[in-house]
Amino acid sequence: QGCPAIVLQSITHFGSRKAMDIEGLGWQTVQALLDAKLVTDYASLYELTVDKVAALERKGEKSAKKLIDNIERSKTAELHRFIYAIGIRMIGERAAKLLADHLQSIDALMNATTEDLLEVTEVGPKVAEAITFYFSVPANRERIEKMKRLGVRPQFVAAATGSALAGKTVVITGTLTKFSRDEIHRLIEREGGKAAGSVSAKTSYVVAGEAAGSKLEKAKSLGVKVLSEDEFLAMIGNA
DNA sequence: TTATGTTGCGCTGACCCGAC
């Protein structure tokens, strides 16, 4: 973690939309924070103040406050976002979600054995090894303990089981009018469904927005049910 | 071995907001 480029990358990833969703924390801002020695890793983001950030070049009081608010808000991010954010090799959004659903706390993940991890759906030996290796590094464990001391409390949110989407795989294509991609993915997960990135014969529904692309064509060729945004919302009772 | 789905990356255009 000593290499500046790796530190920059890890902090940027930590704050990205799919991870802790800290708006305003792009790589340029992270670079400026590193240059000013205001942060040394992603855990130290939680030690920042409005005054410190506002002192940076091209950062006013307003954007500094916004950034600090977003950092504060991330303290109670969903558990799977936190797992994805800490940057374990081979753990992306999907794997993080599966781990969160199975283990339900960061402590359980930190203390899980290879055998425990192999019980998680879709986790094989290589992924299990990557996780146990990550937590075998003292500096990684210390960063997480530091965040806990600074008030970071990732929340485990159980998916719904009685919804029309429970157990279904949904793929989004095109641009939706009422939701961003991220928002619709969260909605699908909250309803107990799975938001996949590509269409296959196992896909339950494809939701097509404006300017739908090749996924719509593939869905048609495979006979997968295609829904408009409104039809989809009506189906889950969110219209 | 094959089917399936995830990850990571590059690309593009739109948008936001502080500085001047």
Add this chain to the structure above:
DNA sequence: GTCGGGTCAGCGCAACATAA
């Protein structure tokens, strides 16, 4: 008000891991 830096959002593709 305009400019320009920074960020967001979406797509497509190749490589790869896993389950069956």
